[in-house]
Amino acid sequence: MKISFVFLFVYLSLTASSQTLVINEVMASNASTIADEDGDYTDWLELYNTSNATIDLSQYWLTDDKDEQKKWHLPAIQLLSSEHLLVFCSGKDRLSGELHTNFKISAAGEKVRIYNESGVEIDQIESIAVFTDQSLGSKIDGSTERIIFEVPTPGFTNGAESPYFNAVRFSQKGGIYSQSFNLELIGDDTTELFYTLDGSIPSILGIKYSNSIALDKSLLSTKNISDIVMSPDDVHHLPVGDLPQVIVLRAAKFYNGKRISPVSTQTYLIKELTFPIIELPIVSIATDSLSLFSQDTGIFVPGIHFDESAPNFSGNYFQSGQEWERLINIEYFSPLSNESFNQECGIRMHGSGSRKPPQKAMRLYARSEYGQSAFDGKLLNEKPFNSFKRLILKPFYSSWSQNGCTDYIAGRMAKNLNVEYLAAEPILLFVNGEYWGIYYLQERLDERYLDQNTEVDGDSIDIIESWYGQVNEGNNKNFSALYDFIEDNDLTNLGNYQQVSEWIDIDNFIDYQIFQAFISNYDWPANNMKCWRERKEGAKWRWIFFDADGALENITFNGLAHSTEINGTGWPSSPRSTLFLRKLLENTTFSEKYKQRLRQLLNDELYTSDLQTLVDNLGDLFTDEIANQSKRFGKPISVSEWEKSMSGLRYFLGVRACWMVQHAEEIFGENFFVDGCLLSADITNSISIIPNPTEGKFQIVFNSNYKEDAVIEVLNTQGQLVLSSSDRINKNINTLNLTLDGFSSGLYFVRVTSSNQTFSGKVLLK
Secondary structure, eight states: OOOOEEEEEEEEOOOGGGTTEEEEEEESOOSSSOOOTTSOOOOEEEEEEOSSSOEEGGGEEEESOTTSTTSEEOOSOEEOTTOEEEEEOBSOOBOSSSOBOSSBOOTTOOOEEEEETTSOEEEEEEEEEEETTOEEEESSTTOSOEEEESSOOTTSOTTSOOOTTSOOEESSOSEEESSOOEEOEEOOTTSEEEEESSSOOOOTTSEEOOSOEEOSGGGSOOOOGGGSOOSOTTTOOOOOSOOOBOEEEEEEEEETTEEOSOOEEEEEEEGGGSSOOOSOOEEEEEOOHHHHHOTTTOSSSOGGGOOTTSTTSOSGGGOOSGGGOEEEEEEEEOTTSSOEEEEEEEEEEOSSGGGSSSSOOEEEEOBGGGTBSSEESOOSTTSOOSEESEEEEEEGGGSSSTTSOHHHHHHHHHTTSSSBOOOEEEEEEEETTEEEEEEEEEEOOSHHHHHHHSSSOGGGEEEEOSTTOOEEESOSHHHHHHHHHHHHSOTTSHHHHHHHHTTBOHHHHHHHHHHHHHTTOTTOSSSSOEEEEESSTTOOBEEEOOOOTTOSOOTTOOHHHHTTOSSOOSSSOOHHHHHHHHHHHTSHHHHHHHHHHHHHHHTTTTSOHHHHHHHHHHHHHHTTTHHHHHHHHOOSSOHHHHHHHHHHHHHHHHHHHHHHHHHHHHHHOSOOOOGGGGSOGGGEEEOEEESSSBSSEEEEEEEESSOEEEEEEEEETTOOEEEEEEEEEOSEEEEEEEEOTTSOSEEEEEEEEESSOEEEEEEEEO
């Protein structure tokens, strides 16, 4: 566990004669040790009677303010000699049943004191630093020697070998198993074990453990939480037919009817008990159903905050802030690796429109108060990180298309460009054991993301999330000044353009703009814009790519015109959101740089069979799961509609560059060139070029089906013919030597054309 320092308290003896009622043990950061009757983990202290007589506690007060000695009056409890009493310092102010003070203990170092009726201070505590879920107290009950307890003992004897607060152990940890087996819960001889199967916190009303548990179908939850209404009528969808389930088993120790251990949670996917599961990582969420489905406080439902007159932006799921964060247990395990984690964390709703449908987007927060301050593990393989502070669960449903993967595919494309992008991985989600469909586990875009992905300290970053300068982190002073400068000045002026170049990372901005246009992102630029800079003199603004749910579908959409639209009415485009690019394109230096980069990207990163392979691989991964996703949430409408949409996506990536060429030539009035756009796809075969890149001399190798005359041509990125020759090619393997000595460095196209066939390839001249 990572170190998380908090302040705990040393009790100070005043005089030997006053040590009748003492503070025997205290904890100021209780993440998982002991919960109160509400299920909350709050700070606590333990009182102990060191005398030989019974003490009437109504003669004493507890306070955290020496100027208010009688802040919280202890109730008329008779504390016997050598007896312990647990008091939660929660601010809940309860005097019957479980005791709660009317104040909370501050981790900043305040003292908590005991006073008697005469106003005499009997005892006090003050802070030192220890770890979360450790306590500090008397080594032996009532002694002046104090130690740190790695295994705290609230309400029980200090110094004894106490197993009470250790968590329940499982004979087999959660994961994916082919067959059922018997599971043992391991506690100790002095406590009872209770467990639940529906995600709820164990209590004595749950199932009492006595013998090993056979992991069979009887352990699958029967709550049917998927039948709960979680959306307005227009998108509400009841599951159809049977769906996969997992066994979620939550267990805890009890003593005298009270839970005295953290809750232990393990999820078991038993293949023989459920429908076939594809080889995707599994994420399992377990939590009390009230956290998600209560009309008052549930974050998954329309609830008390739903307004029928504004159904698209109202409901409990549109509430935000930490008060709408709920405690869950989350597990991750992958069938293809040994990576896994199991911990408690916070969960909130995420996004805008993605909150309304039944398959919702969620944020995950690792916090020290939940036990661990990060999600540790190699969870997102495309980046080198082994720890994440926050994560997103992005649903299949959020894509505007039936394929459910536009954002994921676009993110993988963006990783080859000069923009920040979000690492992601497809997973299957289960909530309290029930199937929740295909999701993407994804990085969360915030200052912590930038801290991890760049060399910039997250505490010194400005993040802006709209062209109006809406602040996500830091402040907007520099961005507002930049916007005003671009709006008020002529950027054809060299000095003004150079000033903007010192303000903006021009190369990043160009890649960002071209890419958004290429993917036909209709929900941009007026929406889904974020840029950032280090908060220091001379730092430049960079743009971050995220959220392509509304992209990769309209193949003829003129994204270049969209990104320079001047007559937009607010969404998806507006004059304000296109101002930067419009004004910069008026400058010749920027315009030439933009066009050159557009030519390069259309002929390289954005025009490659690798993109179609990416779609094919994802399609293969999802094929056996799409039917379940459709039955659970109604999206895709059907397997056939998904297959049709995936074919459309593959086609989009294959020919989108040709449409961009047409749009670019219309806008800029000059020739753009993509080799494949001039050739018939069914007769174009690839050429191997050795070496590539080359310093001038290279060989082209291809396999011909005919022996015939052919023309060998080399063209530049503007489609201009720079070299041409004729040769006789043979059937089967051909090797031809070419030389480009004296030509400018850059990308060139090689084409071999005969009466029956055409071959093409690309070569980079160094």
